[in-house]
Amino acid sequence: MTREPQTQQQDSHKLTVFRNTYDSDNTVFSPQGRLHQVEYALEAVKQGSAAVGMRSKTHAVLLALKRSSGELASYQQKMFRIDDHVGIAIAGLTSDARVLSNFMRQQAMSSRMTFNRPVPVNRLVSAIADRAQVNTQEYGRRPYGVGLLVIGQDQSGPHLYEFSPAGNSYEYFAMSIGARSQSAKTYLEKNFEAFEACSLEDLVRHGLHALRETLQQDKELTIHNTSIGILGPAGVHEQATAASLGKEGVFRILEGESIQPYLDSMLPKEVPAPVHAPGAAAAPAPAPAGGEPAGEAAPEAAPNPGEEMPGALPTDDDVNMG
């Protein structure tokens, strides 16, 4: 007997029961015209830790939260250099990400070899999108379980693209993917009009604020769990290495001590006042201490708008998910 397939808005952990009959094969549509395997692949992206990307007129930046499976473990790499003018941040299955980044590197190199010019970024992103689409239409294959944010530079300036396992790619001014990324998106939507004219430092600061929104309680951005990828001319904190970055500003990944100045530039997290004021165990007005990264135990008073159900998220010791 067939059940009525449920719509997407239900809790994700209940969905599988009702979509059973149409979701095992990639090549089977549901009566609603959906490919559930592809949608499950999109869920895999949501399981990865958050990544944020944005661009201004002169720069494009990526910021990512690195997950570690425990105190003794290293943090999972979230960013890859593809070429001097292209970099990516990943969310989802790291092994799939490696395969895709390898392919992108091959494409970038072969374009340079054949045409003596760097590969146009939109062409590169279309190439992986086309590859990913094949996996949504061939029997026996599974879609890629990773989403990418791609930043790249060409004659018309910096660009940001999102790639999804569905085989779609779109260009954005700002975007975020991964766990609790909706919170970051809300921040980006509020602030993106300012990005165009931002300096590199301000752009990174906005990105860190957006990334901070995706953190769980009691967690904060540190030099160990944060990665920053930058494309564009050398910034204020990069003057020592400015010559090696060139006029265009090749893609570079900042980790560890070198991101401390950016973390220090973050503004304290604003906590909205609770609706009913007296007697509520509410958070105080914006924290007085200057420049501290987020982590105050405030969120219970003001839930982030548009938050997904936290139910099905993996614990941090899932080593396959980055």
Next chain:
Amino acid sequence: MADGHQHPIEHRFNPYAENGGTVLAIAGADFAVIAGDTRQTEGYSIQTRYAPKVFKLTDRAVLAVNGFQADCSEFVKRVMQRIEWYRHAHSKQMPLKAIARMIQTMLYGKRFFPYYTYNILGGIEEDGTGAVYSFDPVGSYEREACRAAGAASSLIQPFLDNQIYFKNQTPAPGAAPFVPGNLPIDVVLPIVIDSFTSATERHIEVGDGLEMFVVVAKGRDVSQLASLNAEEIPATNPGEERVFIVRRELKKD
């Protein structure tokens, strides 16, 4: 033959050509110089007065290629690609001895239709010493203190043997014995320039211009290069080895 062509003579397309030119490299204690002229010829014609034969691979490695220019430029592109893959895979620059061994495997891979290139790889080893590796077209290689290759190699190599290895020289009475491999930059660079100007005089395929790449070890003082009008090539990893390029004119006749 005096037989009036009574037997068949095979005519075949020759896949190789000789494009002339000369390259040389000399290793010092903490630097290396890799130089090549810029003339490209075929037969008695000059194809161009400026075709580079020396290429920077990494902040610490420079490759000079000479022989059949089409094979040379293709080979350099492939070496550069392999070095880029190494950088992707290991997040660091490829060490010099690894590049040397890789070049051997790439050349021997075409043992039965070789790259017609005489390669000389120069740069700084992981221990900070200057090094020169020279190759034959099918990958036989060796680390040396100096090597000249190309059209005028038979003119220049004996000069280098005398000046760099101190062959056929005896120290003045009471003086210390010679120690090859320790000459300073301000002695080595004039030797290089004199090698090329002399080769230009006597060999028609050498001339037009000279490009010398100087690779210096980390932290080494570079003030001697300032007086030579050296241009620095920006490093990929600043604060490590550095690469400079010095250009000179050579006679055009």
